[in-house]
Amino acid sequence: xxxxxxxxxxxxxxxxxxxxxxxxxxxxxxxxxxxxxxxxxxxxxxxxxxxxxxxxxxxxxxxxxxxxxxxxxxxxxxxxxxxxxxxxxxxxxxxxxxxxxxxxxxxxxxxxxxxxxxxxxxxxxxxxxxxxxxxxxxxxxxxxxxxxxxxxxxxxxxxxxxxxxxxxxxxxxxxxxxxxxxxxxxxxxxxxxxxxxxxxxxxxxxxxxxxxxxxxxxxxxxxxxxxxxxxxxxxxxxxxxxxxxxxxxxxxxxxxxxxxxxxxxxxxxxxxxxxxxxxxxxxxxxxxxxxxxxxxxxxxxxxxxxxxxxxxxxxxxxxxxx
Amino acid sequence: xxxxxxxxxxxxxxxxxxxxxxxxxxxxxxxxxxxxxxxxxxxxxxxxxxxxxxxxxxxxxxxxxxxxxxxxxxxxxxxxxxxxxxxxxxxxxxxxxxxxxxxxxxxxxxxxxxxxxxxxxxxxxxxxxxxxxxxxxxxxxxxxxxxxxxxxxxxxxxxxxxxxxxxxxxxxxxxxxxxxxxxxxxxxxxxxxxxxxxxxxxxxxxxxxxxxxxxxxxxxxxxxxxxxxxxxxxxxxxxxxxxxxxxxxxxxxxx
Numbered sequence: 001x002x003x004x005x006x007x008x009x010x011x012x013x014x015x016x017x018x019x020x021x022x023x024x025x026x027x028x029x030x031x032x033x034x035x036x037x038x039x040x041x042x043x044x045x046x047x048x049x050x051x052x053x054x055x056x057x058x059x060x061x062x063x064x065x066x067x068x069x070x071x072x073x074x075x076x077x078x079x080x081x082x083x084x085x086x087x088x089x090x091x092x093x094x095x096x097x098x099x100x101x102x103x104x105x106x107x108x109x110x111x112x113x114x115x116x117x118x119x120x121x122x123x124x125x126x127x128x129x130x131x132x133x134x135x136x137x138x139x140x141x142x143x144x145x146x147x148x149x150x151x152x153x154x155x156x157x158x159x160x161x162x163x164x165x166x167x168x169x170x171x172x173x174x175x176x177x178x179x180x181x182x183x184x185x186x187x188x189x190x191x192x193x194x195x196x197x198x199x200x201x202x203x204x205x206x207x208x209x210x211x212x213x214x215x216x217x218x219x220x221x222x223x224x225x226x227x228x229x230x231x232x233x234x235x236x237x238x239x240x241x242x243x244x245x246x247x248x249x250x251x252x253x254x255x256x257x258x259x260x261x262x263x264x265x266x267x268x269x270x271x272x273x274x275x276x277x278x279x280x281x282x283x284x285x286x287x288x289x290x291x292x293x294x295x296x297x298x299x300x301x302x303x304x305x306x307x308x309x310x311x312x313x314x315x316x317x318x319x320x321x322x
Numbered sequence: 323x324x325x326x327x328x329x330x331x332x333x334x335x336x337x338x339x340x341x342x343x344x345x346x347x348x349x350x351x352x353x354x355x356x357x358x359x360x361x362x363x364x365x366x367x368x369x370x371x372x373x374x375x376x377x378x379x380x381x382x383x384x385x386x387x388x389x390x391x392x393x394x395x396x397x398x399x400x401x402x403x404x405x406x407x408x409x410x411x412x413x414x415x416x417x418x419x420x421x422x423x424x425x426x427x428x429x430x431x432x433x434x435x436x437x438x439x440x441x442x443x444x445x446x447x448x449x450x451x452x453x454x455x456x457x458x459x460x461x462x463x464x465x466x467x468x469x470x471x472x473x474x475x476x477x478x479x480x481x482x483x484x485x486x487x488x489x490x491x492x493x494x495x496x497x498x499x500x501x502x503x504x505x506x507x508x509x510x511x512x513x514x515x516x517x518x519x520x521x522x523x524x525x526x527x528x529x530x531x532x533x534x535x536x537x538x539x540x541x542x543x544x545x546x547x548x549x550x551x552x553x554x555x556x557x558x559x560x561x562x563x564x565x566x567x568x569x570x571x572x573x574x575x576x577x
Contacts, residue, residue, distance in 0.1 A: 180428050180448075181440035183421045187414040194412045197374065198490065199400035199429040201437075208437045 011170045014257060019163060027155050031227055032267045033260075034162040038169050039220035040251065040259035042213040043244035045173060048254025049182070050209045051189030053106065056113025057217050057244045059120040062236035063093040064218025066124065066132070069231035072140040074131075079144045079152040083222045090218020091211065098210040102203065117238045124233040132233070141229025158227055165223065169216060174256060176212075185209050217244075246288060252298025261300040324352040327524055328404070328494055333372055333382035335365075342368040344548035345382065350494065355525045357535040357556070360545035361568075366528045367409060369545065370498050374406045375399050386494070401433045405492035409499045409528075411479035415472035419463055419482060422471055424448040426486035457485040461515060477508035484515060494524045501534055509534065532560065 022030055039061060046052040067089025072082040097116065104112055124132045132138065144153045150164075151157035176182045184205050188195050195202045225231045243266075251262025266284060273280040291298055328350040335343040343365045350356055358366050371377045373384055375396040383392045391399055414422050424445055432439050448454060458464045461481045466474060471482065480500060487495055500516070501509050517538065519525065529535050535542070535556065542559040544552040552562040559565060 176441075178444050178446065179441055180424065180435075180443045180445055181437065183414075183417055183425055183445055184440055186416050187425060190415045191412060193376075194408070194414065196396045197376075197400060197406060197408075197412075198426055198486070199397050199433060200425075200435065201397055204437050205440070208441075 007174070008171075010256070011167060011174060014260060015163065015167050015170070018260075022159060022163075027159055029267060029271055031155065031159050031162055033263050034159070034166045035220050035223045035227070036247065036267055037260045037263035038166055038223070039217055040244050040247045040263050041169055041173060042216035042220070044248045044251070044253065044255075044259045045176075045185075045209070045213045045216075047245065047248055048258075049185045049189065050206060050213075051106070052206075052210065052213075053110045053245065054113040055110045055241045055245065056115070056117040057214075058236045058238065058241055059113065059117040060090060060094055060214040060217035061221035061224070062117075062120050062124065062231075062233075063214075064090040064221030065225040065231045065235050066221075067218070068222040068225040069138040069140065070131070072143055072225075073138045077143050077145040078147065079226045080147055082144070082226055083219070086222025086225065087215060087219055090215045090221070093218070094211045094214035098207045098214070102206045102210050114238060114241055117236055117241050121233050121236040121238060124236060135233060137230055137232030137234075139230050144226070144229060152226055153229075155227075162223055162227070165219065169219070170256075170260075177256075181205070181208075246284065249296070249298055250284070250288060250291060252301030252304070253296070255298065255300045255304065257304075258298055258300045261303075262298065265299055324354070326350070327352045327387060328373070328526075329385045330369075330373060331383045331385065333369070333384065334380050335368055335372055335377060336380050341548050343372060343379075346545070346548070346550055348543060348550070350524050350526060352493075353521060353524055354541065355520055355527070355539050356541045356543060357532075357539035358526060358528045358543045358545060359530070359532045359535065362530070363547075364545040365548040366545055367498055368548075370406060370496055370526075370528060374404065374496060400429070400490065403491070403493035404496070405487050405490045405494070406496040407483050407487050407498055407500060409502065411476060411483050413471045413474075413479050413482050413486070416470065418468050418470055419474070420449060420454070420458075420467045421445060422482060422486060423454045423457060423489060424451075426489040427451055427454050430490050453489060457489055460518070461485040462511070477504050477511065480504065480508070480512055481515065484512065488519065492523055494526065495519065496526045496528075498528045499530060500527065501529060501531070513538065532556075 018030070039057070043054065043057055046054055064086040068082040068086035071085035072079065076082065101109060101112060125134055146153050150161045152161055184195065184200060188202055188205055192202055195205070221235065224235070247262040247266045248259065250265055251258030251260070269283055270280050273283050294302070326349055330346055330348045332345045332347060333343055334341070334345055346369060358369065360366050368377070372379045375391070375394060378393060383390055385391070386399065386404055387402060389402070391402070414425070427448055428443065429435060458467055461484070463478065463482060463485065466478060471479065474482065484497070484500065497516070500512055504512060513534070516525070516527070527535060527539060539556060541554065542556040543550055544559055544565050546568045551568060552559045552565045
């Protein structure tokens with residue numbers, strides 16, 4: 001197999017399985033897994049590659065969702081353009097915020113992001129209520145027009161669109177690992193000074209990584225917006241601030257498939273366990289404690305070496321690992 | 323006598339009321355190998371930090387290649403060929419040996435690489451770079467090339483760090499205690515590597531134990547409590563009464 005083919009196989013095999021699962025699994029479940037995995041991928045990159053732990057990811061999710069919502073509620077009707085508007089607002093938002101936040105490290109970074117999520121929530125709920133309709137949210141499901149080929153206004157069209165977006169996001173982050181930039185990110189994570197003293201502009205590297213990741217989070221927000229046809233301040237709720245971090249660790253921080261496996265496990269538990277007992281979060285917490293005690297490698301981080309031994313997977317070049 | 327390449331003028335750094343570096347005037351000629359010695363806390367590392375841009379000085383200037391670089395960011399100085407190593411072997415633990423070297427080589431090839439270049443350059447392209455291969459061999463790191471640096475021994479990390487510095491092709495290489503914590507065998511390896519660099523670039527070596535530098539450096543600068551108390555040929559320096567009083571005593575204890 002050529003290297004390029006093998007490279008793509010690494011993405012298309014797991015997502016192919018997920019595509020086939022479309023005929024087995026309930027549609028809402030699959031859509032949720034796909035969007036949540038994109039949302040988690042952003043967090044995974046920040047935490048596993050750049051060493052940024054953020055408890056404010058809902059802020060960026062909401063930046064994308066509201067970009068989409070404003071466009072579709074006030075201006076246009078095309079959901080594809082709505083998603084583009086969400087991407088643009090996420091890009092702008094994280095580019096500006098990043099100029100300040102990227103100067104902070106670890107615990108301060110985590111907390112200042114949490115504060116940002118609280119601010120965004122308050123803005124959307126109260127301050128900007130005349131245009132966001134406050135807690136009632138913006139409803140635009142009926143306003144969206146059908147799109148050609150894949151109709152985003154119908155769940156069976158949307159699920160394929162979300163699938164394509166997820167594959168594209170995975171390809172992007174996988175490709176990033178193969179670049180010098182990917183190595184630079186991991187280098188800043190462990191030794192920022194040395195990056196500087198090798199002649200690299202560490203601030204620009206961290207800022208770019210930050211903007212990239214949080215625009216990805218905003219993309220997930222846009223997808224949610226179009227899928228539900230509805231956006232409310234709940235999206236930025238600080239109560240859900242730890243979710244992407246939890247799912248990242250659940251899946252295996254810094255691994256390529258961690259976010260996908262984590263999202264499957266998380267959404268799966270939410271749907272399955274909540275059908276049986278009330279407090280599904282209790283079980284997520286329990287699982288998290290077990291994972292931390294078992295060596296912090298997460299579900300995929302534990303499975304991968306085992307699978308590799310089993311099938312003697314070979315990689316063409318040493319991959320970046322966490 | 324060759325031209326002057328680096329000069330500090332009244333370089334001073336205070337931390338609160340403590341004067342770590344006190345009006346140090348130091349100069350280095352093209353191709354020269356100088357040693358800076360002194361007891362712990364003499365200000366050796368702080369002096370390095372001021373010259374390379376880790377800290378801004380409170381007073382004085384750093385002149386490199388005729389340019390005043392006192393307030394230039396470290397990246398700018400590296401771009402001009404002023405490269406340092408750190409006291410605690412400073413490498414990228416989460417990357418392989420090869421990727422560490424690639425980062426050093428890449429930075430040299432695309433000085434001050436902008437992010438767009440970083441984003442589009444595949445790491446793999448530099449794996450077979452002749453210069454990278456050359457240092458792998460010269461520094462006896464070939465068998466370790468795919469290992470993560472966090473699994474290397476201290477001696478191997480030191481060699482890797484010096485290899486990275488050399489890939490930056492510096493005109494002035496500043497080494498902060500390159501021998502600290504190494505075994506006798508490792509000290510020999512590192513010294514061999516450093517000797518092979520003589521004549522290709524200027525070097526400044528900070529060292530705690532003076533004995534390692536004899537026969538290697540042409541000139542010695544002795545720091546004590548942030549001040550230069552002696553300077554000159556190593557043998558002469560060590561005969562200096564003030565050096566014997568303030569430094570030799572400490573040196574004898576730790577020897």
